[in-house]
Amino acid sequence: MKVLPQLRVFALLLLAAVAGGCANHAQISKDMLTLAPESMRNRQLQTKRYDTNDEKMVLTASASVLQDLGFQLDESTPDLGIIVGSKTRDATDAGQVTMAIFVAALGGGSMPIDKQQTIRVSLVTAPMARPKVKSANAQPPKKLTPEVINAACARVSGKLQQSLTDEFRDVLPVADASLAGKALADQFARELNGDLTQRMKNQDFGATRVRVTFQRVVMNTQGFVSRMEALETPELYKEFYEKLSKSVFLEANDI
């Protein structure tokens, strides 16, 4: 009978712990799903804008950079602009090793130390639209691509050659007339092609933004996860985007 009150206290404590755990669970999840004040700063840190509407190109350039950095690509969803990659590397820390040896020397047995880490990266691109065209019947700007330009030039050149040859036929022998017509039409097509290509390069199609996040999971010598953290050093992101800018340039210019 003497045990009973103690048991009762124990049961109450257990109940409190369970209930407290539940409330805490909801509270922690709520906090984790609320925008933190520093979220804007992180967004700026992790985001870079590129002046091109070619999202696929930026995504390809990003994948190349991740490969340069030794990441394996785990997932990719190009229509949503997502690439997920990871790499596993050594995480041995000299300080920890020294400490472990010290503990072992004092007879403390083997102390687990960090052994390897998996670094995960997730990269998302998104188009940044230009200001909306206000009037309802305004036409969106016609999109120029090398194919469109080539086709247009071929059409114009064909028509031009035909009419020039017809004109020259009155003043020149037939063979010369068609040769002269072809030469002039070709020259015109080349100039037109150059002009349109220049225009295509200067045309403002909008911009693409890239947002990248790195995280790492560290395992110790006993095979347990010893650390899970997001990597938020500004230098890391700065360096990554320096590499990506180079890659985007190379990709854009087909180098």
Add this chain to the structure above:
Amino acid sequence: MKTLLRAILPLCFVVVAASGCADPNKQALATSTESQVKLRTMQSRVFDTTDKMTTMRTVISTLQDLSFVIDKADSNLGTVTATKLGGRGGLRMTVMVQPKGTKQMRVRANAQLGIQAIEDPLPYQAFFQSLEKGMFLTANLDE
């Protein structure tokens, strides 16, 4: 002897109850402690847009703003899965974007913290508040 028995008996109950929790069949099909309808209601919001891709992209950028790392996404099915480190073993979340009728999109989120499903309405409210902010920005700033 009697007191010892009294002390052990509750312990036995705890052991039995605890082993009941780990039944794999029950775990796989356990819906939740809440009713299915109630759960769906608190995990879903409807938005007045027809653009699935933009909605999905907004979900992704909202998750990123909340420091989630995107694990995978599927535009056909409309799902995005993401993880946030920290807390108790991390918060894992799957968001699904589906058309509702012809003029709206339904966004459903479900999350687990560590090894426990989140079945409290408050965390979902917090998430949808963040998402609503993102949807507003997308619609009005055309970001």
